[in-house]
C-alpha cells in the first residue's frame with residue numbers, strides 16, 4: 001500500500017459527494033420527490049395537553065373533494081410500537097400508536113388526512129371536529145415527580161435507570177467537597193430539511209417501498225415490517241439524501257404513518273413536516289437537571305465524583321431511559337476517577353417528545369461536569385486548565401465504566417496546544433484590563449470532553465462491505481452507509497480509492513437500500529468512519545488479494561513476485577509483464593469462470609475516544625444582558641482526518657450549536673397549559689452568519705492504531721465542549737457562579753441584579 | 757391570472773392563480789425542486805430566488821408579483837454546461853455538506869454580486885445573515901462567496 005506521504009486521497013481536500021447535484025439544485029431530497037398520482041398526508045394536532053378523545057367527527061373532512069382517507073384511532077390498528085427501536089432485538093418501551101385516544105401533549109396527532117394535494121389534506125384536517133375529555137396534567141418534571149401526579153402512562157411517569165458504581169464514592173474522603181446543579185434547556189436540532197417520508201405500495205410486486213432521510217434504514221424496516229406483520233424481504237427502505245440530522249432523524253417517526261396509508265390505499269404517499277410540526281411533533285433535545293458532587297484533594301486531584309441526572313422524556317419514554325443510562329457511561333472517558341457514582345431518571349411529562357441529539361448524552365454530561373469543575377477551579381484558586389491537566393487520562397488508559405482502553409487519545413495535547421494557541425494567560429490579563437469599563441465585561445472559559453468512535457462495548461460493532469470489480473476495472477462498493485451530508489460517503493470512497501490505488505471517479509458507492517445493502521445498524525455513535533471505514537478498507541484489501549491470485553495465474557508467475565501499483569500488477573523483475581484490473585476481471589470471468597468480488601465483516605472491539613477542548617472569550621453587555629462570543633478555538637484529537645475541510649466545517653457547526661445551547665436556543669413550553677411557545681423560526685434565536693464569531697480549529701492527527709488510515713470520529717464531539725466553555729467565560733466575566741443554559745439576557749440581568 | 761415572465765432566460769406564459777405562493781408554484785407547478793422550504797415564514801433563506809436581480813423569499817411572495825419580471829432559480833445558474841462562479845467556489849471550498857441550504861445561499865450570493873461585485877467580508881456576512889446553515893459555522897460559505905467575487909472580477913478585468 002502507498003506510504004502516507006504518497007496518499008492521493010486520504011487527508012486531501014476534495015469536494016463533498018454529490019456537490020454538483022446539490023449546487024445545481026438537482027439532488028432530490030425526500031420532500032422533492034414527485035410522481036404521477038402521488039398522495040399527500042397531513043396530520044391534525046391536538047389542542048389539549050392531556051386527556052381522551054371523547055368524540056371525533058371526520059364526516060366533513062371525508063367529504064372534501066380530493067380526500068382519499070381520514071385516519072383516527074377508531075379506524076387504525078391498536079398495535080404499539082416504539083419510534084426509538086433501531087433493531088428488532090432491542091428492548092424498548094412500546095407506548096406509541098399510529099393514532100391514540102389518549103392524548104399526552106399539546107400538538108400530538110389526533111388524525112391524519114390523505115388527499116391529492118397537501119392543500120386539500122390541510123384543509124380537510126381543519127374540518128375534523130374533536131371533543132376532548134381533559135385529564136389533569138404534569139407539564140414540568142417537578143409536576144410529574146409528585147407522588148400524586150397524574151399517570152401519563154400506565155407504567156407511571158418515572159423510569160429509573162441502573163446505577164453505576166465504581167470504587168466507593170460515599171466512603172471516599174478528600175479535603176474539599178463541592179456540589180453544583182446544572183440545568184439545560186430544550187433545543188430543536190434545526191436541520192434545514194424538516195422531516196419527510198414517502199411510502200409506496202408497489203402493486204406489481206406487493207412490496208412496500210419507503211424513502212426516508214434516516215439514520216437507520218434497517219431499524220425502520222424492522223419496525224415497519226413487524227408492525228404490519230410483513231416479511232422483512234417485502235419491505236424496502238431506501239435512505240433518501242438527508243438535509244441534516246444531528247440526531248433528530250434517528251427515530252422512526254413519520255414512516256409508520258405513510259406506510260399505513262400506502263398499504264391501505266395501495267398508493268404512493270408523501271408526508272413532509274412544516275418547521276412548526278418538526279419542532280412540536282418529532283423530537284427535541286432533552287431538558288435536563290444534573291447534580292454533580294465531588295471530593296477533591298487540595299492539590300486538585302479528584303478522589304470521587306457523584307452525578308445524578310433527571311431527564312424530561314416528554315410524553316413518551318422511547319429512548320430517554322437508554323439515553324439517561326448512556327450518559328452515565330460517558331463518565332469514564334475523560335478523567336481518572338477512583339470512585340464514581342451515577343444515577344439517573346427519565347421522567348415523562350405532558351410535553352413534546354425529547355429524543356436523540358448529537359452526542360447522545362456527552363453534551364449533557366460535559367455541561368454539568370465541566371460547569372462543576374470550572375466552579376471548583378475558581379473556588380480552589382487553581383487555573384481551570386491546570387485542574388484538567390492533573391486529572392485527565394493519558395493515552396490508552398482504561399475507561400473504568402466500559403472496561404476498555406480509550407485508545408490513542410491525547411487529552412493533554414488538546415489542553416496544552418489549545419492553551420498556547422489561544423494565548424490563555426495573556427487573554428486572562430487582557431480581560432482584567434478590559435473589565436475596567438463599566439458596561440462591557442470580558443471573560444474567558446474552557447472545557448474538555450470526549451466522545452466515541454463506535455458503540456463497542458454496548459455490543460461488538462459490526463460493519464459489512466461487499467465490493468465488486470466491474471468488467472472495465474471500475475468498482476462498486478456496497479456498504480450500508482447513511483450520510484448526514486457531512487462527507488462520510490466521500491470518506492468511504494477515499495478509503496477504497498487509496499487501498500485500490502485507483503481513480504476515485506471509478507468508484508461508485510451508494511447509500512443504504514435494505515434490498516441490496518448488507519446489514520448495518522445505522523449511523524449513530526459516530527461509528528461510520530471508524531467501523532464502516534474499516535469494513536471498506538479490509539474488504540478492498542481482500543479484493544486485492546483475490547486480484548493478485550488471478551493476476552499471477554494470468555501472468556503465470558508466483559504471486560509473491562508481483563508488484564501492485566496504481567491499479568496494475570506487474571512482475572518485479574520484468575515490468576512489461578503486467579495486467580491491470582480490467583484485465584484481471586476479464587481473465588477471471590472468461591478463463592477462470594468466476595467473478596471478482598469480496599465481502600468483509602468488520603468487528604470493532606474498541607471505541608477509541610476523541611478528546612476535545614474548547615476555549616472561548618465572551619463579551620457581556622451588563623446593560624442588556626447580551627452575551628457575544630468574541631472568538632473561540634476548538635482543538636480536536638480525531639486521529640487522521642480523512643476529509644479535513646469538511647471536518648473543519650463540522651467544527652463550525654458544533655460551535656454554532658454549542659453557542660445556541662449556551663446562550664440563546666430554548667424551546668419554551670408553557671408550564672401550565674403545555675403549549676409550545678416557540679414553534680417557528682420567527683421566535684427561535686439561532687446564530688446566523690452575521691452573529692457567528694471567528695473561530696479557529698486545531699486537529700491533532702495522531703493515528704489511531706486500528707482506525708482506517710488512523711482515523712477516529714468527528715461528527716458528534718464537535719458540539720460537546722462548547723457550551724460549558726461559554727458558561728465559564730460568562731462567569732469569569734461577571735464573577736458569577738451560573739450553571740444553567742441558555743444564559744439568555746434575562747438570566748444574565750437577574751444574576752447581575754442579585755450580585756448588586 | 758395569465759402571467760408573462762422570464763424564467764431562467766426563457767419566456768413563460770402561464771395561467772395560474774395570482775395569489776398562489778411563489779415557492780409552491782416553482783416547486784409543484786414548474787417542478788423546479790432545487791428551491792427549498794425551510795421555515796415558510798421568511799426566516800431561513802432556503803427558498804431564496806432572484807426576481808429582477810434581487811434575492812427574495814419565495815415563501816413570502818405570491819405569483820402575481822412575477823408579472824413582466826425575470827425570475828432566476830438555482831436551476832438557471834448553470835449556462836451551457838458551465839457552472840456559475842459562485843457554484844464553482846462552493847464546490848471548491850467545501851461549502852456544501854447536507855446541501856439543503858445551498859440553493860438559497862448561492863442565490864443570495866448571486867444577488868449580492870449583481871449589486872455589489874466587490875463585497876467586503878462584512879457585506880458578505882450581512883447579505884447571508886438571513887440564510888441559515890446548520891451544518892457549518894458559515895466560514896466555508898463566506899470564503900466561497902469571496903472567492904467567487906474575486907474570480908468573476910478577475911475574469912472581467
Ligand code: FES
Nearest residue numbers: 794796798801815
Ligand atoms: S422557507 Fe422561505 S425563508 Fe424559510
Ligand code: FES
Nearest residue numbers: 854855889890891
Ligand atoms: S449544508 Fe446543511 S444546512 Fe448548510
